[in-house]
Amino acid sequence: MFDRFLRTLARRDSSLPEASRQALLEAFEPPRYVTAGSAMVEQGSRPDCSTLVLAGWASRYSTLANGRRQMLALQIGGDFVDLHSYPLKTMDHGVAALTDCTIATIAHERLRDITERDAHLTRLLWLLTLIDAATLRKWLLGSGQQPALQHAAHLLCELYTRLDAAGLVKDALVFELPLSQEEFGDALGISAVHVSRTLAELRDVGLADWRRGRVRIRDWRKLAEFAEFDPTYLSLVDEPR
Amino acid sequence: MFDRFLRTLARRDSSLPEASRQALLEAFEPPRYVTAGSAMVEQGSRPDCSTLVLAGWASRYSTLANGRRQMLALQIGGDFVDLHSYPLKTMDHGVAALTDCTIATIAHERLRDITERDAHLTRLLWLLTLIDAATLRKWLLGSGQQPALQHAAHLLCELYTRLDAAGLVKDALVFELPLSQEEFGDALGISAVHVSRTLAELRDVGLADWRRGRVRIRDWRKLAEFAEFDPTYLSLVDEPR
């Protein structure tokens, strides 16, 4: 159940004591299902627990008065969607399930116990929120300085790398991407129409192919170079044995 | 010397024990000066200490191969510029002094001691990095979904609010902004030429006036409403007595 999360943890810190890992898992509430489209955390709310995605895709997003929406993160199995809501209290953005999801929550009270008693685990949780922040920096860099084509390529590189780290890639260079082009555009900050043209161009130049929810990367090295993708920011240590 | 930092801390958590505050201050190395334009932290480096700005302005930024630059944060007196480099190890971006700065560093070893011994202070440091992340989300929202005019207005609102919280505003609605329009454009993700036109428009519509390094906000309520600025994300509790 928690295997993707454990894998994600191990890829970030292979030295976490077994006791800490165990204590963390036991602090979670029993898993629940949420259906695609449902709100997992409301913008402006003050949650009393944080939510971990066990399976499925979720998105964090912020909305403007004119209805425009910016996705702030894409979360997959093994990701915390709002670990930061423990220190930060008020949610400055919302979280929604993009697909049916299995989730597990952990009460902020339990997180407080952890910060009081387990310094090592606390540092690891802190690290997880900082990796989110590093990812956000890449998104801002792409949004501000890269043309749509490179920006889209970078996001595909990011997703493939993260899915692989979570053990969610079955065939090399292929992954399921259960988003509409509208949603992908919300992540990149471009319109759905422009997403369509951008994907067509990525396909035409032979870098990547996204059809019917399945992305095939045609040439990883070229794609990564084109997007200036450097996975260091994801803080993935070597594959655990 | 550390008064802006202490003020910033107090605005984030008024319940930090005096002993923790004292221990934190004593963990810093003696203050140093760095001159405008010098690199404070190199992209790709693995610092063994984190840097606090005591006075002056610094910027965090990331550069692409084509020379385009995205500013990722603007840091003022009282801000940590790379507290995240303690858990994250490798810097995915650089930090440069925009003006002459007074800075103080704290060894990661000392931060480690703090995380081992002082859970309350550790949570506060974690919170500081999360406020940076929340600010980044606003920048991404602006970059992706707001036209330059609103985005620029939002940044002015943010800076005024943060400067005020750090005790750096002398006259209401007026503050010093020692950036070139080129640098301001790097923060917004637009060209210097477009910054000039955008500022002219903000001036023409009577919202804000930036001339010779000094910003005057003409109508705070209208500016904040126009930019959809809501300061909640800065996690400022009520003014300390």
Add this chain to the structure above:
DNA sequence: CGAGTGTTTGACTGTTCTCAAATGTCGTGG
């Protein structure tokens, strides 16, 4: 088979970019 949704395409519009020249500001040294 048909409804509903998502994607593609075309035509046109709008924002922002680039290049280039003009103007303004500031510090330095005569």
Add this chain to the structure above:
DNA sequence: CCACGACATTTGAGAACAGTCAAACACTCG
């Protein structure tokens, strides 16, 4: 105090990238 150079800002013109609107097409599910 003025002249000068360096740098920053403003303005204009044309180009590029991305947005909007609308229609055609494709896919999925009952």
